[in-house]
Amino acid sequence: MLNSQFTPTLEVHREEKPLVVFLHGFLGAADDWNTVIERLPNHNKLCIDLPGHGQSQSIQSTSFSGVCRLIHLTILECIETQNLSATVPICLVGYSLGARLSMYFLCEYEGTDNQLVPLTMAGIVIEGGNFGLGSEHARQDRLANDLAWANRFENDDIAEVLGDWYQQPVFSSLNHEQRQDLIAKRSVNLGDKLSHMLMTTSLARQPNLLPKIQQLRFGNGNRPLYIVGERDTKFTALAQDSNLDFKVIAGAGHNVHKEQPKAFASVLLSYLEQMGVNPKEKLE
Template sequence: MTSNMSEFERLAYRYIPAHSSPEAPLVVFAHGFLGAGDDWDAVNQALPEYHQLTIDLPGHGKSCLVQGVSFDQVCRMITATILDCIQAHKLSATVPVCLVGYSLGARLLMYLMTKHRTTNETINELNISGLVIEGGNFGLPDDEQKAARWLSDSQWAQRFEQEEISVVLADWYQQTVFSSLNHEQRQLLIAKRSVNLGSALSDMLLATSLAKQPDLLPSVKTLLFSKHRKPLYVCGEFDNKFTQLAVGSGLDYEPIARAGHNVHKEQPVAFASRLRTYLEQMSSGSEK
């Protein structure tokens, strides 16, 4: 197992060792746009029996000075960061790896497992044994929707670049996808996310725009891990848009009660419980 990651490509991460078995799987968490690795803290605390790796994506958290320029470049950095963690903490080269992504993180991991793995042999050094998609968009169906999305993302990117970030965030969290949040939850998110650099967020938003993402669903549906384990799609019962995407996808789907788009923040115990079930099935190879 090798890693040729330069300092520029190095993403900030936090590794949490398993409390019991050194042979436990490694669970890799990728956050959403505006987030950071510590968004997963409550879930991490609920899964002490697993090795865990939380990554700060380019332009976010402690990776705020790392620029994201494309899906492939970011996926290359994610892969190299996982390899770096395995080597640095002396995990087995064949440790089972389960990828867990939320929103933007989910889109990147889906891309990594389908499009990127065909062009980057490094990923084949990892024993990827599972994929959990939380509120991830598979892609837009036509050029008209892609053009509309690009216009929207470009406008947001310009605002992040030019305006006071707290002002932009106040509007950002009024979008329909965040309708399950109350006023207090919005204010807490605005305060937490305001530490980010607007220019870095602008770069990442344009680099990984949904308008630039191919339709990943056909390829995601063909993914099979050990013992015919499939990817799992998770979203909140109040997240109408992504519930419809999940139901129509044909993937194994798990709705989480009393949650909107950001399940792992709104219902971390329920999310961790479902993730544990998936990990146990992944390890044992048992079927539903």
């Protein structure tokens, strides 16, 4: 099982309330979601540390399916230990790597014969997640790029590697102070564990999930929702071309829930209300 943090709804009969499961991005941890979950007092929340990250640093996996199985087991453990309903509706919320894993979970892993108790999936919110690469050439280029980063994470000073990592175009909306804060926070990670997870979940090893994501419909008729920051031009273009429902958040780059947590939580609450199983809430 992966390390996780459960925060219950403040309402009575919490065992009947839906469960919102949060998956962080590469280099992140469960507590990255704190500023969002504090704005969801009337929902059950589960924030998971992915393999090689946070308090799950010592846990490794060798494939997308393997990581998804660990996520599945962690959700089942939460349902049991918190005495939630066995059929509690679950909404996955994932950022970047967490978004890719959420999509893989629903489109590839969930239909496999994994011999685990099935989950009642009721929604997915994708924040800055890549659907997959369209050609073998693109996958090979990405694999070579990820391998180079993986070698650096394993062998070089992590603060130095992070300094270069956050100079990548996808993080162009960050200012110097924000970059330094991230470097300081992420330097507690272990480079060899990050290296392993980076190669295990490389975009080069991920199938193109967009066709299946486009066809996803949940029991309540809900569709997937894509959230992107207006300053994140690459992923804004992906969202616009995806034929999915999407929301563009003003004043945010790639990491919307970190840069604009109130706006992110507001969009998420609206989506949860549309699931038809969640109570309405009002942001403070």
